[in-house]
Amino acid sequence: MPVGFCFEPYRLDDDPIPVVSSVKKNVLILFGVLTVLFLFLTILLTVLLAIEKAKSNQPVPVENDVCLTPFCIKAANYLLESIDETIEPCENFYQFSCGTWLRNNRIPDDAGSQDTFYVLRTQLENNVVDILTSPLPNDTIHIKAITNARRLYSSCANEAAIESAGVDTVLSIIDHELGGWPILQGSSWNETQFNLSHLLVKLREYNNNIIFICVTSTDDKNSSAYYIRVGQSELGLEQRQYYLNESQATRAYRQFINDLALALSNDSTTIEDDVRDIYEFEKKIANFHWTLAEQRARQNETVRTTIGNLSRVINTTFDFANNIRQNYLLANVTLHDHDNVSISEVEYLRSVSLIISQQSPRVLQNYFIWRFMMNRAGNMPKRYRAIREQFDRVIRGTTAERPRSITCGVYVNTHMGFAVAKLYIKKHFDENARNQSLEMISDIRSAFIKMLNESTWMDAVSKRKAIDKALNIDEKIGYPEFLGSDNITELEETYTGYDFNASYIHNVLTVLKLKAKENFKLLRAPIDRKAWGPNAPTIVNAFYTPSKNQITFPAGILQSPFFDKDAPKYLNYGGIGAVIGHEITHGFDDNGRQFDKDGNRILWWTPDTIDRFNKRKKCIVDQYSEYVLEQINTTINGNQTQGENIADNGGIKEAFYAYQKWARKNRYADKKLPGLTKYSAEQMFFINYAQVWCAKTTDSYAMSRILTGYHSPGQFRVLGTTSNFEAFDRVFRCRPGQGNSRTNKCTVW
Known part of the structure; x- marks a missing residue:
């Protein structure tokens, strides 16, 4: 017994x-x-x-393993308000993770979408406005760049002064510098004064790239130097697809031209005909415009030459070489015959040059000034801004204008972001984010290298070089060092010439000229491959730069739900961890893989490995091309979004494996969230990853994103990645073939 x-x-x-x-x-x-x-x-x-x-591979639960800190309670709340437990995770993980959120959230009247990024950007934008309007800390009062950023904001926010100034400044530039706008002058416009070359140079002086771009970029064959890049520019409606059929968008576009001309002119006799001719001219151009998918697929068709040989190589009636020389002289940069030029979309440039040669001076003058005015309408008095706003509402599906304070804060942050960031990081950035992010980058990079080592489709030579590239990825977190320093020399030099007064339109025109000159001057500047890039820290985004082999995580994205210093690690790895993995993987997607560890576009994989990569890539392309956004009954473009989809699929795996490794070393450290204790840490990793992509969009905005965006809609960023990941099946006990589990999984990385 x-x-x-x-x-x-x-x-x-x-x-x-x-x-x-x-x-x-x-x-x-x-x-x-x-x-x-x-x-x-x-x-x-x-x-x-x-x-x-x-x-x-889960930590052993112990007594009192529920986290009751203020952050954990907050995190539990937003997750519980997002998930829909009536949905089976293995059937549709997006609906499971976002179902309740989708029911309870609405799209703001002044936005085309509602999602995590909108929430974080709104918060950041409000912080920026506060920074630009609150009393300055004593140790920043003497910083000229900050003073001028605040002056720029004040001039934008002073609507009474904008109304008083009217449109005389803009119209004076059109008449005295750009040759007039025929649509406003009726039959009195004198076409004998038309000079296309002069017009294009003057427009470029105001930072307008119309018909074609002419910019300074890092030389893709020599990342230690710059070269000149020439190619197609954006259309008024951005993408060719809009011009293929008559639609609400094309009608709104023509109405925009018509209404702006009527608001500025006393002579309406030719407006109707001129609007028609402007649109028909752009429609002809659009026929030859390369889509984003075509640009991605035909990257290797770029032609490399020199300024001295440019006219012979491109062989058009328009003198591109002379135009480019004149552009750079705007910044006192004299071009030499041996200066390198990269030409993309050559067929487009030749076709459009022929179209231009067959058009009347009136049509050309009308079109180019229209494109200039299309962008200036937002800087003019309210009655003209309202005309632009009506067009934007059709394209984005909005029903209200954004508050003027936010519009002005965004404008200043866009053009003087580092001055804004000097104040932002002192007030809103937690330095803990840098140290913890560095640790996560190290873990996730190691996970990716392990995946490289275990890959069966790469040969030894390519694998060794890929590992070397991964080890050499440079990381930037939060903000550049000079913003955290008491030495303000670099900040002041960044904004040399940014001297503003009370006139908003004067300040806008000054900014345009400065931005154009800054880009042209780069051609003779040295390249610091370890320097922070052009994007300010006050942005909710992250970046991979192929020419630098560099990943960047600005301060603006290092906040919940992506990151919080007090969050359980499964949330951070499912949030910013997946973003880190995403950016690392960009170095090895269909574009990034073409650049070596030093940022040079060369053939550094063997042909057999490239062939096997392309077969795996095709699986991803085909998978996403089958997704239909039911809201607008439109198929996703798998070719256009392939780079981002490859990065998403690789990023979630790297972050998950890195979290597993962390959890094994830190048993019992991660506690559960209240109300969510039935979910394992690994399940919570995936839930937080998915919650980031909960999104609602207007029909118009959804269509615009599909036509012009490189990213898949949020629901497919969740469904695509989780359905390809065996670990997801294991964690949620999914059977292969269930709705959220592909039988034939697509795997590049």
Whole structure:
């Protein structure tokens, strides 16, 4: 009989003294047996939990393993308000993770979408406005760049002054510098004064790249130098697809031209004909415009030459070489015959040059000035801004204008972001984010290198070079060092010439000229491959730069739900960790893989490895090309989005494997969230990853993003990645072939 389960009972007819002694003895025996039993069960439970942990790689749960810190309560709240537990995760993980959020959130009237990025950007934009309007800290009052950033904001926010100034400044530039706008002048416009070359140079002086771009970029064959890049520019409606059929967008575009001309002119006799001719001219150009997918597929068709040979190589009636020389002279940069030029979309440039040669001066002058005015309408008094706003509402599906304070804050942050960031990081950035992010980057990079080592489709030579490239990725976190320094020299030099007054339109025109000159001057500047890039820290985004082999995580994105210093690590790895993995993987997607560890576009993989990569890439392209955005009944362009899809699929795996490794080293460290205790840490990793991509968009905005965006809609960023990942199936016990589990999984990395 097992010890501890049977003892003699107390009887009334027994001798009292012996009985008392016997009872005491039996109680002691019972206590001992229970103690042994408790210890045995504790050991047994620990062993069983350890076995289960070994199976699932989960930390062993312990007593009081619920996190009740303010952050954990907040995180639990936003996740509980997002997930829909009536949906089976293995059937549709996006609906499971976002179903409740989708029901309870609405798209703001002044935006085309509502998602995590909108929330974070709105928060950041409000912080920027506060920075630009609140009293300055004493140690920043003397910084000229900050003073001028605040002046620029004040001039933008002073609507009374903008109304008082009217449109005379803009119209004066059109008449005296750009040759007039025929649509406003009717039959009195004198076409004998038309000079296309002069017009294009003057427009470029105001930072307008119309019909074609002419910019300074890092030389893709020599990342230690710059070269001149020439290619197609954007259309008024951005993409060719808009011009293929008459639609609400094309009608709104023509209405925009018509209404702006009517608002500026006393002579409406030719407006209707001029609007038609402007649109028809652009429609002809659009026929030859390369889509984003075509540009990505035909990268290798770029032609490399020199300024001296440019006219012979491109062979058009328009003198591109002379135009480019004149552009650079705007910044006092004299071009030499041996200066390198990269030409993309050559067929487009030749076709458009022919179209231009066949057009009347009136049509050309009308079109180029229209494109200039299309962008200036937003800088003019309210009645003209309202015309632009009506067009934007059709394209984005909005029903209201953004607050003027936000519009002005965004404008200043766009053009003087480093001055804004000097104040932002002091007030809003937690330095803990840098140290923790560095640790995560190290872990995730190691996970990617392990994946490289275990890949079966790369040969040894290509694999070794890929690992070398991964090890040499340069990381930038938060902000550039000079912003955290008391030495303000670099900040002041960055904004030399940014001297503003109370006139908003004057300040806008000054900014345009400065930006154009800055780009042209780069051609003769040295390249610091370790320097922070052009994007300011006050942005909710992250970047991979092929020419630098550099990943950048600005301060603006290092906040919840992507990152918080007090968050359980499964949330951080599922948030910013997946972003880190995404950016690392960009170095090895269909574009990034063409650049070596030093940022040079060369053939550094063997042909066999490239061929096997392309086969795997095709699986991703085909998978995403099958997704249909039911909201607008439109198929996703798998070719156009392939780079981002490859990065998403690689990034989530690297972050997950890195988290697993962290969890094995830090057992018991991650506690569960209140109300979500039934979910394992690994399940919470995926839930937070998916919640980041919960999104609602207007139909117009959704169509615009599909036509012009490199990223898949949020739901497919969730469904595509999780359906390809075996670990997701294991964590949620999904059967292959269920709605959220592909039988034939696509794997590049």
